[in-house]
Amino acid sequence: MSEVILEARGIGMRFGRFQALSKVDAQFRERELCAIIGPNGAGKSTFFNVLSGSLAPTTGQVLFRGEDVTALPQHAYARLGIAKSFQITNVFKQLSAHENVRVAVQMRHARFDFLRPRSALADVAQQAQVLLERVGLAGVGQRTAADLAHGQQRALEIAMALACDPQLLLLDEPTAGMSPEETSAMMDLIARLAAERTVILVEHKMKLVMGICRRLIVLHHGEVLAEGSPQDIRGNDEVRRVYLGQG
């Protein structure tokens, strides 16, 4: 079995009197595609924010390759090789798709720029083009991000996240607001990306992730209700009850 890359130990999160997460334990392995699912209000986004270092948990720890990284500053997360994409699209709307990715590539190289020759600029443009190709946007690189379809904007955001060649990619509801065609293209992309790195995905729609994930973690009322293969989860009565209860 591959090595554990990220681990959550005894995560608890309290907002005032409300306990959003309680004693959540989870392990994620190298080159694994794992989905965190659960009904509305289960605590998925809260857990995502804790895993991605955006939120300091009230209790517990997040370990990256065995090292405590709980709520480290965001730049430290990026340096470790962790990238993330939130539900809200986060691109520079007035720049072209290619320029957006170029900025992300440049930021990766920024610290070494004073050592780099002018030819490095062409290199950056080339790398940006390769990343656009990876996410299926090679043909629309010159279009302004604002003019791209919603699904394309999300794909662009992923291309930007890939600029730092992350070992771990965290995605919060990557298909939110997408058409069925966009959703299926995004799911294919995610499956391809997971062949080379660990991908942790938060998703509300259980059916969507059943086809591409080998393992799912089901949260309910801030606790792990079930964990296992799609088959295990499908056959789990409690999971069925929780989802059916949602109507």
Ligand SMILES: Nc1ncnc2c1ncn2[C@@H]1O[C@H](COP(=O)(O)OP(=O)(O)OP(=O)(O)O)[C@@H](O)[C@H]1O
């Ligand atoms: N900053 C906050 N302050 C107070 N309560 C919060 C805060 N963030 C989340 N909550 C509460 O914690 C619970 C879990 O929210 P969370 O957004 O993590 O759930 P979710 O599973 O992602 O839901 P959804 O599928 O609707 O996005 C909810 O009841 C929510 O109201």
